[in-house]
Amino acid sequence: MNDPVEESGDESSLKVAIIGGGVSGLTSAYCLINSSKSDSAETRPVEVTLFEASPVFGGMIQTEQRDGYLIEKGPDSFITSKPQAVNLCEDLGLAARLISTNEEYRRAHVVFRGKPVPVPADFTLVAPGRIGPVLKSPLISPSGKLRMGWEYFLPAKKDNHDESLASFVRRRFGAEALDRIVQPLVGGIYTSNPEKLSLQATMPRFLEMEQAHGSLLKAARFQRKQQVAQQSSESGARYGLFLSLRDGLGHLIDALVSAIRPHAVLHLNTAVERIEQIGAPTGFRVHASGRDPQNFDRILFTIPAYHVAALLRDVNGDLASELEEIPYASSAVVVSGYRLDQTEHPLDAFGVVVPAIENRKILAVSFSSRKFPNRAPKGRALLRTFVGGAMQPELFDLDDDTMRKVVRDELADLLGVHGEPELEEICRYPKSMPQYHVGHLDRVRKIEDLVAAIPGIEIAGNAFRGVGIPDAVLSGNQAAERILTKWILTGDS
Ligand SMILES: Cc1cc2nc3c(=O)[nH]c(=O)nc-3n(C[C@H](O)[C@H](O)[C@H](O)COP(=O)(O)OP(=O)(O)OC[C@H]3O[C@@H](n4cnc5c(N)ncnc54)[C@H](O)[C@@H]3O)c2cc1C
Secondary structure (H helix, E strand, O other): OOOOOEOOOOOOOEEEEEEOOEHHHHHHHHHHHHHHHOOOOOOOOEEEEEEOOOOOOEOOOOEEEEOOEEEEOOOOOEEOOOOHHHHHHHHOOOHHHEEEOOHHHOOEEEEEOOEEEEOOOOEEOOEEOOOHHHHHOOOOOHHHHHHHHHHHHOOOOOOOOOOEHHHHHHHHHOHHHHHHHHHHHHHHHHOOOOOOEEHHHHOHHHHHHHHHHOOHHHHHHHHHHHHHHHHHHOOOOOOOOEEEEOOOOHHHHHHHHHHHHHHEEEEOOOOEEEEEEOOOOOOEEEEEOOOOOEEEOEEEEOOOHHHHHHHHOOOOHHHHHHHHOOOEEEEEEEEEEEEHHHEOOOOOOOEEEOOHHHOOOOOEEEEHHHHOOOOOOOOEEEEEEEEEOOOOHHHHOOOHHHHHHHHHHHHHHHHOEOOOOOEEEEEEEEEEEEOOEOOHHHHHHHHHHHHHOOOOEEEOOOOOOOOOHHHHHHHHHHHHHHHHHHHHHHOOO
């Protein structure tokens, strides 16, 4: 006997199932709903049903207020050079709640022989903006500085084959720049092995700078001149490079859910366990925990690639195999609150990153309460210590007590933090960080072709063309738009 099938509303409407209630899934629901609310004659109603496995929306974005602290358990900000997240906030009426990072502490430290040392001013992740601050920095030896300055005279690479971050930085600036500055700075974002990380997939602008100017130092000099010219003709950028929300990024999730809820069916605690293809060319039956199976015209996946692979194995084995090949790393954030008089270090920066060659047990510490206002009560500091990642997977597996001890020891050693924290919490993100290895973009193109060949399926999220929140927002929007465009163009249902 067949299982009963849950029927949903209007026969003429397009029934879309969104799997995953993180920022990608919620954004795509928001986009679908807004577009179908527009009064275009071509649009028929869209019925959106969103399935979220956990008890809360937001996925990796989770904010909690406790004892006067505002705790970001996962991401704490987003970049504004990719405008999708800031545009979304503005669209949701959150513009007045956006906050920039605190100018007073806008710098980072890097651990050098066991102690935090400032990253040379104007260093932009992969390349120095100016050679002067590098020359003054104790981080690089005299011969290393000479090698970095030599970059100015090195010709650009001729071919445009994908290259690892490590290969690129060694080729342009030498091994010391990689080991002492670039690896820890990039590791703090991607938690990746630089020998494997694809530059083309993660930071293509540095390749473009090399191609356009022959040297990154020359490119930086050119950009500086342009900025000076721009600043004298404009009133300045509207926002800083990174933004958050006064009440934390969870506010973005709350606003999205409030905007979507009246127009969509939202299921929490409901993991999608199986997808069955039931019609041609489109038509799927979704089997989710605790619910009767339900039929949909479209399925939009916004969950990690390996989860999509498991659900699509029976629909298209080739696609599932490609998706499975995207590796993921696990990382943990240990959030701790201390009185300021418990730290010897002045915490005069946004945080400290730790090079792998220092052989320590943490990746980075973010000084949250220095980065943004109202993250800690007066006289207190909120620290977020990152553990694990692709380079130290064994540390992610530590049990809670050992991880707490490791973090306390590292904070004591690096920052002179002493005594018990008044707040401490471990937030674990297993298999959460997609690793864009060399060749990633070729795989993504293959995946996109395979997806395009299955009518009714769309995939979004941070596994493909960008790992940050703005990328997730963009991918959610684009997937929603593809659904609507194909529907309008083909008229199929
Ligand atoms: C520790 C950490 C710090 C970060 N810091 C930053 C930062 O500062 N700035 C930045 O821009 N980005 C940051 N990121 C990345 C950013 O958080 C992600 O790019 C973004 O949140 C991804 O959103 P998503 O919706 O694609 O995925 P997710 O947030 O992973 O959401 C997917 C959702 O799908 C659900 N799900 C999974 N399987 C199923 C199923 N079978 N059925 C139903 N639901 C399912 C999950 O429960 C989850 O809620 C950070 C990530 C981590 C882990």
